[in-house]
Amino acid sequence: MKNSSPSFNALLASVPHIASPDQMQRHMSDMSGYEGAMPAVVFRPVSTEQVSAIVKTCVAENRKITIQGGLTGLAGGACADAGDVVISLESMNRVEEIDTIGGVAIVQAGVILENLCHAVQQEDWYFPLDFGSRGSCLIGGNVSTNAGGNKVLRYGTTRDLVLGMEVVLPDGTILNMLNRVIKNNTGLDLKHLFIGTEGRLGIITRLSLRLFPNPQTRATALVALDSFDHVTRMLKEARSALPDLSSFEVMWQSYLVQAALHANKELPFEGSYPIYVLLEIEGADKDTFHDGFHAFLEFLIESEIGRDVIVPQTLEQADSLWQIRDAIGEILRSIRPYVAFDIGIPLKHMPAFIEQVTAVLEKEYPQAINLLFGHLGDGNLHLTTGKLQEKEIFAVEELVYQTASGFGGSISAEHGIGRIKKPFLKYSRSREELDLMSAIKNLINPRDIFNAGRIVD
């Protein structure tokens, strides 16, 4: 076997990097709360060839690599182990091409999500991925975690936005699959090995992404309802009547109250209702756009699916509703230590799941409050429980994941497994699935060079 990899010293001489503990501090951990350790060096390559060279050298010298994007992940996947070689994609930040005929962007994996969205918008196209960490997460990190967000209902998860990619494998091989066509049935679609697998199988270095027409206008409403059953009826009607539907966010009463408090907002309705839906449509600016939306809201009230509706008259009023929806960060700070769950539950089992799990939580942990909200259009429920005592946390996690599993749910709808949820993966995946996942991991990343200790061994 020919060993064509540069020595470690040659790498240090040619690839941008940082090695001082002070500067490397911020490369120890992501936003999950998992405590990482000090790496040996943080490489910041500027090209795919540099990434490949680093990997080849690490293989030859038997060193472990931790891959890092914007470090906003919530599963501990980007946290370094002591002495790791870190490869940070942050300097591979070029938008290489925006194809305004086909609606395709070719980018390096280290572009910040928000920058990508702006660059695309300047060409009058739209990249619809959007969530709180948009200003610091990197598109390669989004793909590696298959991030969701506020508009999945309309545009799908990140997986659905990826046409193709370039990947460096754990032996340093560069796999160019920068496909630009939407339909391509030529055998195994290899990109799915790398989407949502959090760096376990390869380093994503470039991407071709699907763009959408740039919506020219938005409309928002907050609807109050009597029960979860009314919410599922509203969801079906909304999907049918509003082809422009982009968000369908549900908040239970106790969440709304806490969120308004922490966001420093008045409660939107005078009365109190069990459950609320924040609805948004986005599309072309034409007369029929707002007419259709108002007709739908009237229908909701007339058919008694909805009890009351607020339609903001200004952009500020609409923003204010979204600020309530997004106040979770502030709430969490006030209930430490907490567990913030991100689970998927089939809609038809959602009421039974909630009843069962909150009954046990209220009985066993009476001092904690349980708040519920979620991207209900996607079956994605956020449940946050706190204050807890540190020693109670594992048992609460076990309880919720086990219950979710009993209802055919997923222990992670969005945030991934990483290190944090690895002990609970068995609640979402069968023995046979775990075996097959490990077998593929062992085929592609046999010596655990990439992201050792995450997801499966």
Added chain:
Amino acid sequence: MKNSSPSFNALLASVPHIASPDQMQRHMSDMSGYEGAMPAVVFRPVSTEQVSAIVKTCVAENRKITIQGGLTGLAGGACADAGDVVISLESMNRVEEIDTIGGVAIVQAGVILENLCHAVQQEDWYFPLDFGSRGSCLIGGNVSTNAGGNKVLRYGTTRDLVLGMEVVLPDGTILNMLNRVIKNNTGLDLKHLFIGTEGRLGIITRLSLRLFPNPQTRATALVALDSFDHVTRMLKEARSALPDLSSFEVMWQSYLVQAALHANKELPFEGSYPIYVLLEIEGADKDTFHDGFHAFLEFLIESEIGRDVIVPQTLEQADSLWQIRDAIGEILRSIRPYVAFDIGIPLKHMPAFIEQVTAVLEKEYPQAINLLFGHLGDGNLHLTTGKLQEKEIFAVEELVYQTASGFGGSISAEHGIGRIKKPFLKYSRSREELDLMSAIKNLINPRDIFNAGRIVD
């Protein structure tokens, strides 16, 4: 190793099957024109356990298996080799559950597509997969080939409609991944190993599928345009203005003339134009639906993107336009032997590709006619070339695939690789991709028990 598999004779005693050459005749080949051979037996299992038992016995007795759905495939994947054990899914034809709250169907893999669509519609939901072979293809075959069709623009390919599946692996293991939630980020999403891989890695036995609100109305129009450039501008405007857009089918003039002739229809326009778009929207029945469509068509003419428009006034008139679009079967019968290509080309390279490839074809094969049409919204171009001489066919394929490859195209947007396109796979996938595909094939199906000789070795 414990061998718990039944003997072949025990299988024959317990699993429904046919073994007479007369009855097995129709199980030799699919619709690709590839000539299969006589299998040893055709099993028609009624349960996943029976499928697993057959596989275990074949492993123990070292026999090869060909997997069959509705035998409508166009790549030769379902064609048997002499002496094969055939597993036909056609008797696993139960729609097990339609979840009308979450919009999910749980079905066995042998349900005929059209039957599935009807069953779903009876519950006032919608399964949007649709194409010519709907009356005989099976949903498991659709998933194995990641079929496309007329509504990909709106709903995606079959891949996007699959929430989860149950699969029997080449060692007989049953992998239950009947997930019902839309978002599930718990490690490698294993279902993508089996979607579009044409039975090379597993036998799909059951599926959970995503349903959509049942559209209550449709509107259709045929638009005449001056150039392909006008078509791409129209596509962007249509995607932006018509959230209900479900089909965007393009026909070049020579295709329209041939198709009208073979479908026994008058030419729709008095004048002749270089290119046409058949446009369809489907959605909720409200006043704004047709108003928005007509406003868009007016805009097309006013902005001079479109030259002329036909809006059918009756369902029959609309059907008649679709019959022209769908007359390809009749055309092909008249130009045998032919090659029918199904390629994906990035929109921005489409004009150059067409110019280059038709110039060579017209020069080298002056006696053949070249017809162009396609699901242009998806970058999917159908090119049919005939009459050719049998001995010219391979060279024509080589020419077209090589040219497509030069423009970053795919040699199969819809129909797959199977046996027929295996020699040309290298034009769509790099050496590194083929190696990784083979490695995964060898990991999961090491002894080539399933569908030997298809896609990659």
